[in-house]
Amino acid sequence: MKFISTRGIGATDKTQAMDSAAAIIRGLAPDGGLYVPEELPRVSADFVAQLAQVDYAERARRVLSLFLTDYTDEEITGCIDRAYSGKFDDEKIAPVKQVGDKSVLELWHGPTSAFKDMALQLLPQLLSTALKKTGEKNTVLILVATSGDTGKAALAGFADVDQTKICVFYPDGGVSDIQRLQMATQAGANVSVLAIKGNFDDAQTGVKKIFGDEAIAKELAEMGVHLSSANSINWGRLVPQIVYYFSAYADMVAAGTIKSGEAIDFTVPTGNFGNILAGFYARQMGLPVGKLVCASNSNNVLTDFIQTGYYDRKREFFKTISPSMDILVSSNLERLLYHLTGDANMVAGWMKELNDNGGYDAGENMLVRLSNYFWAGCADDAKTLETIKAVYDEYGYVLDTHTAVAWAVAEAYKAKTHSDRPMVIVSTASPYKFSSSVLEALGEKADGKDAFALLEALECKNPVKAPQGLAGLKGLPVLHKEVVEKDDMPKAVKTFAGK
Numbered sequence: 185m186k187f188i189s190t191r192g193i194g195a196t197d198k199t200q201a202m203d204s205a206a207a208i209i210r211g212l213a214p215d216g217g218l219y220v221p222e223e224l225p226r227v228s229a230d231f232v233a234q235l236a237q238v239d240y241a242e243r244a245r246r247v248l249s250l251f252l253t254d255y256t257d258e259e260i261t262g263c264i265d266r267a268y269s270g271k272f273d274d275e276k277i278a279p280v281k282q283v284g285d286k287s288v289l290e291l292w293h294g295p296t297s298a299f300k301d302m303a304l305q306l307l308p309q310l311l312s313t314a315l316k317k318t319g320e321k322n323t324v325l326i327l328v329a330t331s332g333d334t335g336k337a338a339l340a341g342f343a344d345v346d347q348t349k350i351c352v353f354y355p356d357g358g359v360s361d362i363q364r365l366q367m368a369t370q371a372g373a374n375v376s377v378l379a380i381k382g383n384f385d386d387a388q389t390g391v392k393k394i395f396g397d398e399a400i401a402k403e404l405a406e407m408g409v410h411l412s413s414a415n416s417i418n419w420g421r422l423v424p425q426i427v428y429y430f431s432a433y434a435d436m437v438a439a440g441t442i443k444s445g446e447a448i449d450f451t452v453p454t455g456n457f458g459n460i461l462a463g464f465y466a467r468q469m470g471l472p473v474g475k476l477v478c479a480s481n482s483n484n485v486l487t488d489f490i491q492t493g494y495y496d497r498k499r500e501f502f503k504t505i506s507p508s509m510d511i512l513v514s515s516n517l518e519r520l521l522y523h524l525t526g527d528a529n530m531v532a533g534w535m536k537e538l539n540d541n542g543g544y545d546a547g548e549n550m551l552v553r554l555s556n557y558f559w560a561g562c563a564d565d566a567k568t569l570e571t572i573k574a575v576y577d578e579y580g581y582v583l584d585t586h587t588a589v590a591w592a593v594a595e596a597y598k599a600k601t602h603s604d605r606p607m608v609i610v611s612t613a614s615p616y617k618f619s620s621s622v623l624e625a626l627g628e629k630a631d632g633k634d635a636f637a638l639l640e641a642l643e644c645k646n647p648v649k650a651p652q653g654l655a656g657l658k659g660l661p662v663l664h665k666e667v668v669e670k671d672d673m674p675k676a677v678k679t680f681a682g683k
């Protein structure tokens with residue numbers, strides 16, 4: 185299987201298409217586009233049915249093998265084993281729970297208690313293996329600017345992975361207590377965690393500047409280091425996510441919730457469009473999926489886009505209680521546009537308009553195509569809190585703020601369309617990661633409590649105990665205390681690269 189850019193490289197001239205290992209090392213295509221598979225593999229009904237008999241690792245192996253055809257079986261198995269075995273607190277890795285008439289796919293049993301682990305445990309392994317396969321001698325230094333979640337998930341995934349180093353910048357005072365502790369206690373010989381004096385934008389701008397600085401690139405190259413990013417545009421972050429759509433389906437067949445071959449819907453709390461896009465891939469490959477319901481918070485750019493065909497980022501940005509969905513430009517949407525049109529020139533044109541004018545009109549045809557696969561809705565903070573309370577009161581199940589957005593939108597979808605297909609809510613974080621908002625929703629006082637008191641207060645309400653990855657932070661030594669000026673970020677990166 186070869187990979188091509190959504191903006192043209194390899195799409196028009198097939199000789200320029202790349203292997204997956206090369207696409208994973210590169211991340212972004214040289215024309216600014218994103219790598220996509222040249223064509224999507226199709227699987228049989230039997231392939232899907234057979235998955236019910238095997239564990240998550242084997243499901244992952246079967247799905248990944250369809251895309252990573254340049255990796256050997258041993259390489260893929262090794263990557264999956266190092267990513268998932270012993271790292272998750274549920275042996276099913278991504279279990280499906282029945283809550284009322286809905287199935288909840290819990291993607292937060294990994295080391296950082298949020299869904300980013302599903303991909304960020306595997307990406308570093310795929311990357312490290314790609315470096316070995318291609319004979320690349322340089323060390324890859326991953327730079328991350330984080331507002332909280334991604335930083336820790338990337339640290340946990342890259343810690344002590346061969347031929348890689350990772351340096352994470354977060355805004356001093358700009359992340360929650362628990363997020364700061366998660367990062368500051370990260371062990372590993374190849375990790376660096378730095379607080380910067382500034383906000384998240386300063387951190388992100390600083391990282392972008394370093395990426396764009398040729399002098400730094402040259403200095404690092406002399407040390408045998410080259411820079412890369414772990415953000416969700418990398419194909420190696422997307423492919424692991426396809427697996428759990430198949431896995432959920434297989435588990436539901438095994439549990440008798442659905443019959444083999446029956447179509448189901450998924451509702452996905454969406455930010456950068458990576459998670460839901462993986463569901464689209466699963467559907468195109470032959471998984472019986474009806475609609476993919478795209479759920480947004482008050483930053484509802486995608487709701488408008490799917491309903492009107494017009495993408496408009498020129499709008500107010502809201503800071504919500506579901507911060508991982510506070511996004512106005514959903515990068516992975518570009519991949520969907522490519523798959524729905526097959527026209528790299530058209531996609532490149534829209535992306536240029538987005539960049540130059542802040543929006544684009546994808547037109548009537550696109551609107552029709554979108555509506556074949558997607559339905560979209562949004563829920564604001566008040567609705568989110570109300571949903572957490574209602575689901576708790578009725579079922580005793582505690583949703584996190586992101587998953588609650590999905591639940592609310594799934595209800596709206598059902599009321600509007602009267603779909604009678606079984607619904608899977610894709611759950612992206614443990615409620616303990618957002619204890620303060622969740623407690624508020626449940627009518628408890630949260631202010632004034634420190635991170636651990638919040639966990640304990642929520643444990644009094646929730647039959648599910650706090651994940652060890654969060655509760656266990658209490659006893660861990662703080663290893664990273666350094667705070668740097670934002671202008672000193674390049675110096676810090678160079679010093680770390682030379683260690």
Ligand SMILES: *Cc1c(COP(=O)(O)O)cnc(C)c1O
Nearest residue numbers: 454455456457458459508612613
């Ligand atoms: C990243 C994240 C999302 C959004 O996922 P995308 O792939 O960016 O759409 C939703 N919920 C949580 C908890 C997340 O961390």
